[in-house]
Structures are given as structure tokens and as C-alpha cells.
Amino acid sequence: MSNIAEGSCNCGHIKFQIDVVPKDVYVCHCSICRKSTGSGGIAVTVVDNDKFSWLAGQNAIKTWYKPGHDWETSFCQYCGSPLPGKNDQASTYIPVSLFDSGHENLRLKKHIFVDSKASWEELP
Ligand SMILES: [Zn+2]
Numbered sequence: 485m486s487n488i489a490e491g492s493c494n495c496g497h498i499k500f501q502i503d504v505v506p507k508d509v510y511v512c513h514c515s516i517c518r519k520s521t522g523s524g525g526i527a528v529t530v531v532d533n534d535k536f537s538w539l540a541g542q543n544a545i546k547t548w549y550k551p552g553h554d555w556e557t558s559f560c561q562y563c564g565s566p567l568p569g570k571n572d573q574a575s576t577y578i579p580v581s582l583f584d585s586g587h588e589n590l591r592l593k594k595h596i597f598v599d600s601k602a603s604w605e606e607l608p
Pocket residue numbers: 493494495496497498560561562563564565
């Protein structure tokens with residue numbers, strides 16, 4: 485696997501790489517993403533599962549499912565950074581602010597779940 489882009493959590497315990505150039509950014513405004521970040525939403529990119537691999541720190545990954553929802557969120561047990569997780573059977577989502585390198589081509593593509601956006605947030 486060639487290392488095209490690399491990322492890590494706030495404390496640096498968890499590291500990952502992808503071997504495709506990350507480009508499209510989706511900002512999710514659903515209530516789960518807003519609570520998991522404490523903010524207006526989370527900006528992510530999506531890659532095929534076989535383009536993603538963990539480099540370090542997998543032992544510190546905590547994954548949480550909201551009962552009744554078909555969605556999971558993962559975070560670092562030490563620093564709480566939101567982490568990459570399962571998007572669907574074939575793909576992985578990656579919070580784009582985790583990237584340390586290789587992310588120069590990221591561009592906003594779409595806001596999603598805008599019906600659930602925070603009342604204070606104004607979207608273009
Ligand atoms: Zn961490």
C-alpha cells in the first residue's frame with residue numbers, strides 16, 4: 485500500500501493512512517455528529533475500505549452505537565478525537581481534520597443531513 489495521505493488523533497496515539505488522494509469533503513449535520521463533536525457537524529471524506537489502513541493505536545479505539553440507529557461513531561479513548569469508521573459495507577469515512585499530510589486537494593463537496601443542522605448555523 486502506498487502512503488498518499490496520513491492522519492492521527494489529537495494525542496497522536498492513533499495513526500492511519502490511505503492510498504488514494506482525498507478530495508471530496510462532506511459535512512454531516514446530523515444530531516449524532518453534532519453531539520460527537522460538540523459542534524455544528526463533522527467534515528469527512530469517504531474512501532473504499534481497501535484504501536484505508538491503521539498504522540498505530542488500534543487498541544485505543546472506542547466505538548459507540550446509538551441504539552436504534554444504523555450508525556456508529558469511533559473515538560480515541562485518550563484524547564476523544566473522532567476517528568475514521570465504517571461508512572457502509574464497502575467504505576470508510578474519515579474526519580478530514582485528522583489529516584497531517586496529503587490533504588491538499590480536499591474541497592467542500594456537499595452538506596448532508598442539513599434538516600438536522602444546529603439552529604445557530606447558517607449554511608451557504
Ligand atoms: Zn488520541
